Amino acid sequence: MMSRHSIAVLGALLLVGVLVPALNLLVPAGSALHLSDYVVGLVAKIMCYAICALAMDLIWGFTGILSLGHGVFFALGGYAMGMYLMRQIGHDGNYGSDLPDFMVFLDWKTLPWHWALSDSFWFQMAMVLVVPGLLAFVFGFFAFRSRIKGVYFSIITQALTYAAMLLFFRNETGFGGNNGFTDFKRILGHPITAPGTRMLLFVVTGAVLVGFYLLARWLVGAKFGRVLMAIRDAESRVMFTGYDPIAYKLAIWVISALMCGVAGALYVPQVGIINPSEMSPAAGIEIAIWCAVGGRGSLVGPIVGAFFVNGAKSWFTQMFPEFWLYFLGALFIAVTLFLPQGLVGLVKRRSRS
Amino acid sequence: MTPELMEQGARARREHEAHEAEAASGGRSAAFGRVVTAKEPDFGTGVALYLDDVTVSFDGFKALNALNLMIGVGELRAIIGPNGAGKTTMMDVITGKTRPDAGGVSFGQNIDLLRLRENEIAEVGIGRKFQKPTVFEALSVFENLELALKTDRGVRASLVHRLAGEQRDRIEQTLSTIHLSDSAARTAGLLSHGQKQWLEIGMLLMQDPRLLLLDEPVAGMTDEETERTAELLLTLEGKHSLVVVEHDMKFVDQITEGRRKVTVLHEGSVLAEGLLRDVQADERVVEVYLGR
Numbered sequence: 189m190m191s192r193h194s195i196a197v198l199g200a201l202l203l204v205g206v207l208v209p210a211l212n213l214l215v216p217a218g219s220a221l222h223l224s225d226y227v228v229g230l231v232a233k234i235m236c237y238a239i240c241a242l243a244m245d246l247i248w249g250f251t252g253i254l255s256l257g258h259g260v261f262f263a264l265g266g267y268a269m270g271m272y273l274m275r276q277i278g279h280d281g282n283y284g285s286d287l288p289d290f291m292v293f294l295d296w297k298t299l300p301w302h303w304a305l306s307d308s309f310w311f312q313m314a315m316v317l318v319v320p321g322l323l324a325f326v327f328g329f330f331a332f333r334s335r336i337k338g339v340y341f342s343i344i345t346q347a348l349t350y351a352a353m354l355l356f357f358r359n360e361t362g363f364g365g366n367n368g369f370t371d372f373k374r375i376l377g378h379p380i381t382a383p384g385t386r387m388l389l390f391v392v393t394g395a396v397l398v399g400f401y402l403l404a405r406w407l408v409g410a411k412f413g414r415v416l417m418a419i420r421d422a423e424s425r426v427m428f429t430g431y432d433p434i435a436y437k438l439a440i441w442v443i444s445a446l447m448c449g450v451a452g453a454l455y456v457p458q459v460g461i462i463n464p465s466e467m468s469p470a471a472g473i474e475i476a477i478w479c480a481v482g483g484r485g486s487l488v489g490p491i492v493g494a495f496f497v498n499g500a501k502s503w504f505t506q507m508f509p510e511f512w513l514y515f516l517g518a519l520f521i522a523v524t525l526f527l528p529q530g531l532v533g534l535v536k537r538r539s540r541s
Numbered sequence: 542m543t544p545e546l547m548e549q550g551a552r553a554r555r556e557h558e559a560h561e562a563e564a565a566s567g568g569r570s571a572a573f574g575r576v577v578t579a580k581e582p583d584f585g586t587g588v589a590l591y592l593d594d595v596t597v598s599f600d601g602f603k604a605l606n607a608l609n610l611m612i613g614v615g616e617l618r619a620i621i622g623p624n625g626a627g628k629t630t631m632m633d634v635i636t637g638k639t640r641p642d643a644g645g646v647s648f649g650q651n652i653d654l655l656r657l658r659e660n661e662i663a664e665v666g667i668g669r670k671f672q673k674p675t676v677f678e679a680l681s682v683f684e685n686l687e688l689a690l691k692t693d694r695g696v697r698a699s700l701v702h703r704l705a706g707e708q709r710d711r712i713e714q715t716l717s718t719i720h721l722s723d724s725a726a727r728t729a730g731l732l733s734h735g736q737k738q739w740l741e742i743g744m745l746l747m748q749d750p751r752l753l754l755l756d757e758p759v760a761g762m763t764d765e766e767t768e769r770t771a772e773l774l775l776t777l778e779g780k781h782s783l784v785v786v787e788h789d790m791k792f793v794d795q796i797t798e799g800r801r802k803v804t805v806l807h808e809g810s811v812l813a814e815g816l817l818r819d820v821q822a823d824e825r826v827v828e829v830y831l832g833r
Contacts, residue, residue: 410700414687415699421678421679424659424675428660429688430664439696
């Protein structure tokens with residue numbers, strides 16, 4: 189007998205792994221059941237966001253540490269993937285050169301040192317984890333050791349992502365300046381816009397989202413998760429009980445950053461562009477909003493929140509483009525005032541009464 | 542090293558471990574006869590806690606002024622004093638929350654508490670109850686006790702942690718000691734104030750500390766709860782050393798039973814020390830409490 193939970197997980201896997209590909213690729217375009225490429229692309233993008241929201245929930249909802257700088261980890265993962273995709277363009281760029289177009293444009297003759305291994309898929313995939321993980325570890329180590337907490341921590345994370353954005357805006361940094369990377373052609377030799385490739389990326393993204401959900405569930409269900417919640421509710425009691433909160437905070441902080449890095453790496457080939465605006469403070473705040481709207485402290489909540497807010501965003505920006513930001517602000521205020529548990533809390537309250 | 546010597550060392554260590562419980566009653570033996578491990582307090586001299594000329598100042602105000610205090614192994618000591626006498630600051634210094642400007646604090650005769658961080662101090666065996674009850678509100682009563690259980694505190698261990706049968710028994714036992722057996726599955730945030738105080742004491746018991754520091758443990762408790770708390774603390778005497786900071790004189794009288802020492806703090810140092818009735822008769826103490 190399977191629990192309701194494992195049925196739901198299996199259902200989600202079937203949905204992204206079988207149903208969506210079938211409806212998109214096998215059902216003819218004229219049919220009512222056909223899923224358009226636009227919808228598939230949108231859902232893929234939102235699934236990447238949902239991974240970020242889930243990562244945010246682990247650090248904010250469960251551990252009580254609000255990061256407004258998670259955009260930087262997402263973007264770093266995205267840039268690591270983007271570097272590989274830039275090299276995959278080969279001679280097909282506008283200038284037909286060995287070097288990526290932006291380097292030709294800047295009149296560079298050779299690849300900078302940090303691009304040396306960028307034509308290796310596996311090396312860049314390692315960088316997707318190593319770069320955000322290392323940054324999170326070093327930043328977290330010093331911040332947590334100095335006992336920076338609450339709003340101060342949030343502000344510093346925002347400063348971190350802002351500083352990274354300014355760094356990536358510079359042409360000299362070697363990441364394409366404010367244009368970032370775009371015009372990707374291939375991934376692992378396959379044309380990146382081909383229906384099969386896109387669908388494969390979609391399925392991988394869905395599987396990663398489900399996998400991260402299960403990982404988060406395992407972390408939270410273990411004693412580890414209870415220590416995190418204890419840190420959130422009474423950190424001094426945790427310390428006087430003999431636990432070192434720094435180790436726990438650092439562990440979940442790095443895990444959260446790694447998840448965002450992977451989300452960024454999945455996002456870039458599907459959306460086709462990465463630029464420093466992903467590191468803007470506003471991007472980091474949006475992640476927190478998805479999480480809050482869906483419901484902090486429940487693992488399904490942030491995923492629901494990411495789909496709800498981004499679904500609303502794509503609808504709003506088509507219908508009333510100039511009102512989107514007002515709506516987002518109003519939504520956030522309403523959730524904070526009336527739904528401290530988010531949408532998931534609303535459903536729970538309904539089913540109880 | 543010869544096998545004989547190793548055997549001898551192992552024997553000494555076994556003996557030491559066997560006598561650990563005895564050490565509570567003083568357990569004095571010649572210093573060379575005992576094996577001392579780095580993270581174990583050595584209570585050979587019969588002193589559990591020693592504060593030596595501890596001074597703490599905040600912006601020129603001396604919260605503690607050359608405070609000297611000695612707590613014996615297995616002793617239950619009550620500490621009283623008017624507001625601002627430095628009682629809570631003293632606990633902060635012992636548990637590593639505040640670093641003193643001068644002086645020394647040692648646990649047993651070998652552990653310098655000033656070199657350890659809060660969690661390390663808890664690990665060597667000092668438990669602290671806060672004035673305002675602090676429990677993990679989102680977790681159940683059972684889970685609160687489970688976290689306090691004396692086990693590996695590392696991140697990796699926490700990922701694979703499973704409760705053993707005997708550990709479960711210990712938690713059940715503590716639940717009944719603190720009269721919360723029926724509330725084991727309840728969320729700790731929903732407990733009454735007095736029950737939270739009890740839960741926090743229960744968490745301290747799970748840690749199995751050698752020294753317990755209790756900051757106003759009966760604040761906000763009903764008379765009946767206060768009485769039960771006094772009974773509980775008296776059963777702990779001997780096995781653990783206890784330092785109880787309290788305002789409630791009736792409670793102080795209950796736990797000292799007219800034969801245990803009371804220390805009066807005033808302006809960051811010890812004003813008087815002795816039996817409650819003697820201390821209460823002391824003119825200086827009366828003056829401090831009632832004003833001129």
